[in-house]
Amino acid sequence: MGDRRRGEIIAVCGKGGVGKTAITAMMTKLLVGRGDLKILAIDADPAVGLASALGVEVKKTINDIRDDLIDTVKEGKRGDKYEMAAMLDYEVFKALEEGSNFAFLAIGRPESAGCYCQVNSLLKEVIESLSKSFDVVLIDGEAGIEQINRRVMRSVDDLLLISDTSAKGINVVSSIKRLVENEKAVECERMGLVINRARNKEEVDEIVANSSLNLLEWVPEDDMVREYDFNGKPIIDLSDTSPSIIAARRILKTLGMLA
Numbered sequence: 633m634g635d636r637r638r639g640e641i642i643a644v645c646g647k648g649g650v651g652k653t654a655i656t657a658m659m660t661k662l663l664v665g666r667g668d669l670k671i672l673a674i675d676a677d678p679a680v681g682l683a684s685a686l687g688v689e690v691k692k693t694i695n696d697i698r699d700d701l702i703d704t705v706k707e708g709k710r711g712d713k714y715e716m717a718a719m720l721d722y723e724v725f726k727a728l729e730e731g732s733n734f735a736f737l738a739i740g741r742p743e744s745a746g747c748y749c750q751v752n753s754l755l756k757e758v759i760e761s762l763s764k765s766f767d768v769v770l771i772d773g774e775a776g777i778e779q780i781n782r783r784v785m786r787s788v789d790d791l792l793l794i795s796d797t798s799a800k801g802i803n804v805v806s807s808i809k810r811l812v813e814n815e816k817a818v819e820c821e822r823m824g825l826v827i828n829r830a831r832n833k834e835e836v837d838e839i840v841a842n843s844s845l846n847l848l849e850w851v852p853e854d855d856m857v858r859e860y861d862f863n864g865k866p867i868i869d870l871s872d873t874s875p876s877i878i879a880a881r882r883i884l885k886t887l888g889m890l891a
Contacts, residue, residue, distance in 0.1 A: 642769070642770050643788040651857075653772050655826065656772040659883065664868075667733075671766060672770070674736075686734075687869070694738065695739060732868070777817045787820065790887055795825065829852070848883065849883045
């Protein structure tokens with residue numbers, strides 16, 4: 633990855649509740665474990681669940697910064713584009729939280745009404761610029777793909793479509809796939825399905841046979857993950873013997889991120 637203009641960007645999308653955040657946290661854990669990568673984890677889901685999964689406390693989100701700047705614009709204190717960009721760059725850097733050998737950034741929930749396109753555009757430029765300082769950027773997104781393009785990145789390298797075994801979950805990722813292919817909602821080099829909480833390979837094969845989705849990997853039902861969720865433990869502390877961690881390792885091997 634040394635020749636890349638920026639780091640590898642992996643975005644995770646899917647229906648709410650299918651395990652996107654847990655899988656993002658597991659991949660973060662494994663990539664941090666390599667010991668030779670600078671990792672940035674971005675929580676683009678308004679619920680900010682990735683922070684808990686990674687054991688990080690969020691003090692300020694990107695949308696807090698956005699709202700502060702919008703208030704400044706409303707008060708007529710706005711500077712030129714370069715002054716605004718410099719201020720945003722500084723504020724975004726301050727919003728970075730340090731985890732265990734990784735950095736974390738929360739997008740948060742937009743509160744202010746109105747477009748404020750210049751503010752949104754500048755924020756996206758700052759985040760994209762920041763990503764160049766890292767070897768790998770992992771983005772935990774919400775159900776729709778548009779918010780990644782609108783608020784975080786114009787393009788990603790790998791788009792992981794996460795679903796459980798439910799028809800609703802598969803329908804959501806199928807819709808995301810169509811948005812990417814037909815409407816270019818976000819640009820990506822590679823896109824693949826990850827089926828989470830599957831009972832067995834036969835169940836996975838049946839789902840894939842009845843869809844147009846390209847299977848990247850599947851993750852089995854895992855009592856360890858359920859226990860961590862129940863007790864509020866950070867998923868990043870999950871044991872390496874967890875079946876989900878073993879599956880997440882296979883995902884990263886397929887992506888060429890682990891040997």
